[in-house]
Amino acid sequence: MATLLSQELQVAPRDTLWIADENSKSLLMQGFTFAGDLLSNRWDVAKLAEGKVGRSFFNDFAFEVLERSYRRIVYPVSKEKAVVHHVINRAPHLLEEESGNPGELVLLGGKQSGIKSYATKAAQRFGCAKQLQKHGTEYISCNPLHRSGGEAVDDQNYTQLRPLEELHGLHSKPGLFGWNKIDRGSALLARHFAELTPSDGACVVDLGCGYGYLCAQLAQQGHFHFTATDNNAAALLACSKNFRELGIEGVVVPSNAGAELTSGTADLIICNPPFHQGFQVEGELTDRFLSQTARLLKPGAPALFVVNAFIPLPRKAGEYFSEVHLLAKENGFCVYKLST
The missing domain is CATH 3.40.50.150 (Vaccinia Virus protein VP39)
Structure with missing residues (x-):
């Protein structure tokens, strides 16, 4: 290409x-x-x-x-x-x-x-x-281009953010991967928030936030300050809208796997990392998210990752974390708690 x-x-x-x-x-x-x-x-x-x-x-x-x-x-x-x-x-x-x-x-x-x-x-x-x-x-x-060109094709009202019943009222839009459904891996990860909730006031970073599902779920467990990041412009628009609608305290910023954020400032990182880059499966993406997570966490602070079961996360994470604990394996997804 x-x-x-x-x-x-x-x-x-x-x-x-x-x-x-x-x-x-x-x-x-x-x-x-x-x-x-x-x-x-x-x-x-x-x-x-x-x-x-x-x-x-x-x-x-x-x-x-x-x-x-x-x-x-x-x-x-x-x-x-x-x-x-x-x-x-x-x-x-x-x-x-x-x-x-x-x-x-x-x-x-x-x-x-x-x-x-x-x-x-x-x-x-x-x-x-x-x-x-x-x-x-x-x-x-x-x-x-012929000036007598034809009618527009169906773009699903691309520019319009909309609340979706399938997302329990969260806003989303086309142009965002999985824009009109709750990702099964993210749902599995969110089920562990109640048992692993950080202290009130904690600084939580969501790497690859999408439309903000994980932040919205964790925000129900307490009062935290969120930094939500994504590489996709559509995701940033949707997540920002949901932060405003739900009154979630925090910021939504463009970032390449958190590379632009300050080191050692996160009390908790939550992440459902992508493994595709365009039409290609890209294994290096997981490594990028893991290395940035290790850099961003405060000493001893945990991270919660969910990945497809075929991703060898324990092997990859071993380079950056001293503890890699499997919390759940279900429907082709694995949830891990990582800490240094």
């Missing part, structure tokens, strides 16, 4: 918008530079892009902050369908014609990314013929 993406970004770069989620990270890590603008819903991608692109923006794909139009938009498709549909819907408003040549949306993706379906929907939205070219294991779809 990196090679194909870099080639597409070199076409009229100053007039190109790069829509970059986590699937674009590898190219930036290779030191790639780009004269155009980059918009990402991932905090680490937007930060990594600073100094390497013309302008770097971090938000939940709120395109109005760009305050300009483009000749080309290049987008390696995201894992979440609603995100891709949102981009397809909004792209025509960002594109401009030059010397009679229409602006175009370029979609890239592997076979399992849904690229063939997205190419069809983009062609319908743009009023153009479907174009899909194969490059090795990757596909590219170029969609020139």
Whole structure:
């Protein structure tokens, strides 16, 4: 993907918008530079892009902050369908014609990314013929904009936060992994809060907070100060809304596994770490969350982790913690208490 993406970004770069989620990270890590603008819903991608692109923006794909139009938009498709549909819907408003040549949306993706379906929907939205070219294991779809383009595709009202009965009234939105359900692992972890509740006034850090389910559950057990972090802009919007609605004391901040937080300040860390980066399983993510947890905890303070049972957390955690205690194993998930 990196090679194909870099080639597409070199076409009229100053007039190109790069829509970059986590699937674009590898190219930036290779030191790639780009004269155009980059918009990402991932905090680490937007930060990594600073100094390497013309302008770097971090938000939940709120395109109005760009305050300009483009000749080309290049987008390696995201894992979440609603995100891709949102981009397809909004792209025509960002594109401009030059010397009679229409602006175009370029979609890239592997076979399992849904690229063939997205190419069809983009062609319908743009009023153009479907174009899909194969490059090795990757596909590219170029969609020139016809002003008589078609209707918008269903993006599940992407921009709207909403309270959901399935989440017991918590607010969430598309663009967030598992946005409309309670994660089974998180629910299992929350069942142990009553027996492991910290003292009132404790500083609790939630690494990878999502829409804030774990914080909302723990807040029922006492009065604490929460620092909720996530790498995903949609998660930060939803979690902030739930903090306000529930009167939870604390802050919600963008962070790459807590790397931006001050060392040795947490009385308790709660975490349901991701193990996917885009379409790939990424084992290094667990190590990153564990190392940051060890750095952030006060001496002797505990952390509570829940992971899929296939994640070898005891082996990974042994590098950072002297005690790794299995609290529960159920329905393919394991809950661990970690301490130094």
